[in-house]
Amino acid sequence: MNHYPMWKNLLVIAVIVIGGFFALPNLFGDNPAVQVSAGRYGKVDLALMSDVETALKANSIDYIAAELNDDRLLVRFDNADIQLKAKDVLSTAIDSNYIVALNLAPTTPAWLAAVGAEPMNLGLDLRGGVHFLMEVDMDAATKLALESFASEFRVLLRDEKLRYRKIDVDDSTVTIEFRSDEHRDKAIVKLNDEYNDIIIEPLETAASPSLFVQLTEVAVREIQTNALQQNIMTLRNRINELGVAEPTVQQQGENRIVVQLPGVQDTAQAKKILGATATLEFRLQDHEHDVRDALSGRPPAGSKLFNHRDGQQYLLHKRIILTGEHIINSAATFDENGSPAVSITLDGKGAGIFSNFTRDNVGNRLAVVFIESKTLTRKVDGEIVKERRQVPEIVSIATIRSQLSKKFQITGLELSEANDLALILRAGALAAPIEIVEERTIGPSLGQENIDKGFQSVVIGFVFVLVFMALWYKVFGGVANLALAANLILIVALLSMLQATLTLPGIAGIVLTVGMAVDANVLIFERIKEELRVGNTPQASIDAGYGKAFSTIADANITTLIAAIVLFGFGTGSIKGFAITLSLGILTSMFTAIMGTRAVVNAIYGGKSRPNLSI
Numbered sequence: 001m002n003h004y005p006m007w008k009n010l011l012v013i014a015v016i017v018i019g020g021f022f023a024l025p026n027l028f029g030d031n032p033a034v035q036v037s038a039g040r041y042g043k044v045d046l047a048l049m050s051d052v053e054t055a056l057k058a059n060s061i062d063y064i065a066a067e068l069n070d071d072r073l074l075v076r077f078d079n080a081d082i083q084l085k086a087k088d089v090l091s092t093a094i095d096s097n098y099i100v101a102l103n104l105a106p107t108t109p110a111w112l113a114a115v116g117a118e119p120m121n122l123g124l125d126l127r128g129g130v131h132f133l134m135e136v137d138m139d140a141a142t143k144l145a146l147e148s149f150a151s152e153f154r155v156l157l158r159d160e161k162l163r164y165r166k167i168d169v170d171d172s173t174v175t176i177e178f179r180s181d182e183h184r185d186k187a188i189v190k191l192n193d194e195y196n197d198i199i200i201e202p203l204e205t206a207a208s209p210s211l212f213v214q215l216t217e218v219a220v221r222e223i224q225t226n227a228l229q230q231n232i233m234t235l236r237n238r239i240n241e242l243g244v245a246e247p248t249v250q251q252q253g254e255n256r257i258v259v260q261l262p263g264v265q266d267t268a269q270a271k272k273i274l275g276a277t278a279t280l281e282f283r284l285q286d287h288e289h290d291v292r293d294a295l296s297g298r299p300p301a302g303s304k305l306f307n308h309r310d311g312q313q314y315l316l317h318k319r320i321i322l323t324g325e326h327i328i329n330s331a332a333t334f335d336e337n338g339s340p341a342v343s344i345t346l347d348g349k350g351a352g353i354f355s356n357f358t359r360d361n362v363g364n365r366l367a368v369v370f371i372e373s374k375t376l377t378r379k380v381d382g383e384i385v386k387e388r389r390q391v392p393e394i395v396s397i398a399t400i401r402s403q404l405s406k407k408f409q410i411t412g413l414e415l416s417e418a419n420d421l422a423l424i425l426r427a428g429a430l431a432a433p434i435e436i437v438e439e440r441t442i443g444p445s446l447g448q449e450n451i452d453k454g455f456q457s458v459v460i461g462f463v464f465v466l467v468f469m470a471l472w473y474k475v476f477g478g479v480a481n482l483a484l485a486a487n488l489i490l491i492v493a494l495l496s497m498l499q500a501t502l503t504l505p506g507i508a509g510i511v512l513t514v515g516m517a518v519d520a521n522v523l524i525f526e527r528i529k530e531e532l533r534v535g536n537t538p539q540a541s542i543d544a545g546y547g548k549a550f551s552t553i554a555d556a557n558i559t560t561l562i563a564a565i566v567l568f569g570f571g572t573g574s575i576k577g578f579a580i581t582l583s584l585g586i587l588t589s590m591f592t593a594i595m596g597t598r599a600v601v602n603a604i605y606g607g608k609s610r611p612n613l614s615i
Contacts, residue, residue, distance in 0.1 A: 002542050002606040004599055012599045015591065016486050019493035025108040025119040026492055031064060031076040032083035033105035034090060036098050037240075044073050048098070055093035061086050076105050101244055120495040123503030123577060125442050126451050129262040130270050133438035134235075136255045141227035141432035142220055143171055149198070149213070150174050151320060156194065162187050165208060166301060174213040175203070184209040224255075227431035232257055234430050238274055257434070274434075280324040280410075282354070283316040285365040285397065291315045306369060308394040316367050316394075321357050326350025332418040335411050340418040342410045351406040359403040367397040368410050370421070395421075454507035461514045462488070469518060473525050475614035479600045480521040483592040487517045490588040491581065503577030513585025519556065520593035523549045525615055538613050542605065546598055553594065561586050 036052060038044050049066055052073060056063055063086065064076040075090075077083045083102060091100045104127070106119050124131050150169050153176065157164055164187075165177040178184040188200055188211065197219035203210040215223070232249055235257065239247045248260035261270060286303040294305045294315050303315050329345040346354060358366070371392045396412045413421065442450075465484060469477035491510060495502055528545030536544065561583060568579035605611040 002539055002602045004602050008595070009599055012596055015490070016596075019486070019490040021112075021493075022117050022497050023489050023493040025106065025112050025117050025496060028107045028109070028119070030104040030106045030119070031078075032080045033077065033103045034075045034083060034086050035101045035103040036073040036075070036090065036094065037101070038071060038098060044068065044071050044098075048094070049073055051094055052090060055089055056086060059085075059089045061089060074103065074105050099240055103246065118496060118499065120492065121499060121501040122451075123501045123506070124260055124262060124440070125504040126454070126502065127262050128442050129260065131261075131438075131440040131442075132259040132270075132274065132436050133252070134257045134259060134274075134434045135437045136228055136231055136257065137433045137435065138224045138227070138255050139171055141224050142215065143169065144432065145215065145219075145223045146172070146174050149195075149215075153191070153213075154319070156190065157187060160186070160190055162190070172214060176211040176213065178209045178211070181209045184211060187211060228255065228257070230431035231434060235259060235274055256437075280327070281320050281369040281371060281392075282322040283318075283320060283367050283369055284361060285367055286315040286317050287364070289315055306367070306392055306394050308397065314367060314394060314397060316369070321366075322346075322350055322354055326353070330422045332415075332422040333409070335409055339411060340413050340415040342413065342418050342422045343407065344410060345407050354408075355403060355405045358400050362400050362402060365397055365399050367394050369393065370395045450504050454504060457511050458488075458507065458514065461511050465514055465518055469521070473521075473615055475604065476521075476525050476528075476601070479597050479604075480518055480525075480593070482600060483521065483596045484514065484517050486596055487513070487585070487588050487592045490592065491584050494584045494588070495581070500580055501577065502581070505575065505578035506581040509578045509581030509585060512582060513589060516560070517585065517589035517593060520549075520553045520589065521597060523553055524593075524597070528613070528615060532613065532615075538605065538611050539609075541613070542601060546594070550594065553590070557586050557590055 036044065036048065046068070049068060052075060053066055056075070061082060062078070063082075064078065066073065066075045075086065077086060087100055087102060094100070108118060146169050150167050153167060153174065157176075162183045163179045164183070165179060167177075168175045176184075176187065178187065184202065188202065191198070191200055191211075191213070197216050199214050199216055201212045203212050228251065232251060236247075236249050239249065239259070239261065244261045246262055248258065250258050252258050259274060283306075286300065289300045289303060291305070291313060293299070294303070295313065299305055299315070302318055304318050306314055306316050308314060326346050326349060327344055328347045331343045333341050333343045335341040369392050371390055395417075396410050398411075410421075462484070466481045469480045469484075471477070473480065488510070491513065494500075524545045527549045528541045531541035531544045532538070564579045564583040564586065568576050568583070571579060605613065
């Protein structure tokens, strides 16, 4: 009566064996390592490995091994102290086109790695590092797009000789004021011909003939989506420049980005670099008008007042000659006088624009404007209000002596300013400002303490359950304990196979699963005992126990699984970790508690006609 077909027995054995195989890499631990990867122009090859080994030997730094793996070089060390010393040495010894980062290299044997068996990843709360949750200002992205449109409108209207008084941009619209109805009507026709993603309406109530221009809903959605994706790409580039191994940058919801930086402990520097919404603008100085007129509140129509970092104020043309989007490389360097500078390299389009402009404006003064977006927090009527402001600042203003082209320098900076500006420009400008709404920092020692305590909690919970089940249900309790051990192995195996990240809440999910995993067996065993009390035979009682308890077990686990799925769908980082391990634990416990224990019970009692059940 209680016999599994051969395929079911083989299935149980195969699942346990395969699970044990893929869980095995987690027993081998890892080595502190330094990872060297290529920047924009670097190349990871045997020549680089030779340079790295030479630098380490020259500084008497012992290493376990140096390995070329895909597009990175990994150097293993005995302990973290040697690892940190090696990173400092390599950061100065090799070319700046390479990125040097701290890493943890698994010591998985080659025969396991060859079949794709790898240890599971550890979250920041176990490994140490920095976690940021960033929110993208979508309204600012839309306004930046409108300002770009406004700049294009100015050029188009001038080219068509359509005279306008002014063009104003607010958060969602562009208002164009004309000198006559005729020019306004011609502008409507021309703008409709040139642009299909704007809505144009005349303003009849305005003092002067005006147009009201706004973006279509489709255009706004596209702009905001592109801004989010560009910010993700830019953050990845900046993280690469910071030198972080295995970072996580991913979208969360419609306007948020999660950034996790393993091994980074300098939160201030990370926030400064990641959150800097900065770019450059090149503008020509206005020589035709007096700065004093602008200071008195009457700036010329085509010019704007800007502050220099030395405290002086200059009148610059509103027309932007070039922006930071055309910069393809930047590096902190020194000028001919030994002062800090930033060397700029433009793309082909930018080089052409800059070359033509400087050729036609030799003798005029060109200003380099550094624009940074900042979030200001203040109280209004007792409530905290956050405002985003763009803070433009002239970092350099100099006379154009000759025609410039693809490469040039920005001078007048401090050394630290030159380094930060070069990094930000090299990684690209953010498409919209971001605000850090959540941050967590975990030190490596605290991470190890979390691992130790988490492991201890799993062991304590596991042992208590083993003892209770063995004392209360005897042989059947021992069978449940085997299933519980197999369940833990399968959870670790699935986490490793999926390359999921184990977090501290994830360990809590495993501890909870340890308790829940035996619930199914308790229901089954109690049902078997009830069947024995009413006089059923042992074999019939076993069959009834597994058969009649199944619906109750399924209901309980499915409702818990639904809750775990909801937690995963709506939760953030640490909640997701808990939901993943809980979900996997439910699935594996259903298999081991029902199918696994039934196979073992069948093997023990299935061949006897009237066995004496030890339950």
